[in-house]
Amino acid sequence: MIIEIPENYPEFVKRVLRDDIAKREENDPVRKAYELANEMHKGARRGKAEDSQEYITHPLSTYDLVRRCVDTNMPERDVIFAASLLHDGIEDYKPQGIEGEAAREAARVKVREKFSDNNEFKNSLLVILEELTNPIEYKDEGGKKIDKPQWQIDHIAKASHEAKLVKICDQTTNLMSFIDENLPEWSPEKAMPYIKKADDVTQSAYESAEKTNSLYPAICKAHAMFKRVKETVSEAKKGFPIARFHVDLLESSAVKKDR
Numbered sequence: 001m002i003i004e005i006p007e008n009y010p011e012f013v014k015r016v017l018r019d020d021i022a023k024r025e026e027n028d029p030v031r032k033a034y035e036l037a038n039e040m041h042k043g044a045r046r047g048k049a050e051d052s053q054e055y056i057t058h059p060l061s062t063y064d065l066v067r068r069c070v071d072t073n074m075p076e077r078d079v080i081f082a083a084s085l086l087h088d089g090i091e092d093y094k095p096q097g098i099e100g101e102a103a104r105e106a107a108r109v110k111v112r113e114k115f116s117d118n119n120e121f122k123n124s125l126l127v128i129l130e131e132l133t134n135p136i137e138y139k140d141e142g143g144k145k146i147d148k149p150q151w152q153i154d155h156i157a158k159a160s161h162e163a164k165l166v167k168i169c170d171q172t173t174n175l176m177s178f179i180d181e182n183l184p185e186w187s188p189e190k191a192m193p194y195i196k197k198a199d200d201v202t203q204s205a206y207e208s209a210e211k212t213n214s215l216y217p218a219i220c221k222a223h224a225m226f227k228r229v230k231e232t233v234s235e236a237k238k239g240f241p242i243a244r245f246h247v248d249l250l251e252s253s254a255v256k257k258d259r
Contacts, residue, residue: 001026001035006054013057016064029121033082034060036114040089040107046177055092058173059085065169065225069218076162079121080215083128084166086111090133100136131155131163132170149197156201157208161215164205168222171198175226178233195233202226 003022005014024031037059044055066084070077093107108126115122138151156167175198178186186194206223209216 003031003034008053009057010053010061012064013060016060020067021060027117029078029115029118030063030081030085032114033085033125034063036110037085037089040086040093040110044092044094055088059088061173061176062087062166062169065172065222066166066218069165069169069221069225070215071218074214076124079124079128080162080165082121082125083132083162084169086125086129087132087166087170090129104133128160128162128166131159132166149200152197152201153204156205159205161209161213161219164209165215165219165222167205168202168219168226171202172222172226172229174198175229175233191233195230198226199230 003017005017005022009017021031021034038056041055041059045052046055046058047053063081063084067077067081070080089111090104090107093103093110095103095106098106111126111129112122115125134148134152138146138148140146140151140154156164159167175195178191178195202223206219209219
């Protein structure tokens with residue numbers, strides 16, 4: 001399968017596809033995860049306008065940050081990479097005529113089928129994806145309804161370190177949308193609560209990470225990236241060239257390039 005790279009993708013996303021994903025073997029689990037994510041998010045966009053960026057650019061950006069945080073010698077890194085590409089897949093997959101929990105189960109079936117040749121990888125991936133999937137209804141452990149931000153804060157604190165890392169990078173790429181001139185502009189009234197929620201969720205993931213865990217250094221790098229993005233966003237530098245900003249992040253001392 002030839003990987004197409006649309007011209008309207010941000011430059012750093014095109015580099016991820018050209019220099020990484022497209023160079024992987026067809027049976028490579030990271031490439032397969034991208035193919036499945038592309039299928040699950042087909043037609044979805046990061047704005048209401050027809051010419052808005054395709055949604056797949058978000059998981060690709062998340063993956064790019066994750067891969068630059070994880071040590072090259074970590075044996076289980078491919079499952080983390082696959083999870084970063086598919087982190088919204090179960091929640092957002094919308095097959096025609098299927099909704100709610102039935103749509104989510106259809107997404108799980110697709111994951112099982114895509115990775116049917118490697119049961120250990122498939123099972124590990126599904127565990128992480130479930131941790132990264134928001135529920136249909138937000139409830140605490142006692143069954144009482146709570147708001148989404150509080151659920152996410154509580155949930156990520158108890159999640160695996162793999163999920164914590166992906167979540168921090170996910171929140172970082174979400175905040176980067178505020179300074180991307182190619183995406184719709186957010187009003188301050190809408191942006192500020194979102195920034196606070198992202199900060200609270202990310203801080204919960206970071207503070208609950210165990211220093212003895214092998215992923216702790218990666219989580220620290222991801223958290224440092226998030227703080228840089230938050231500072232830029234909070235200064236309201238709307239229109240800052242996102243491609244340049246992304247490169248600056250990756251070349252900073254806080255981030256270790258993977259490939």
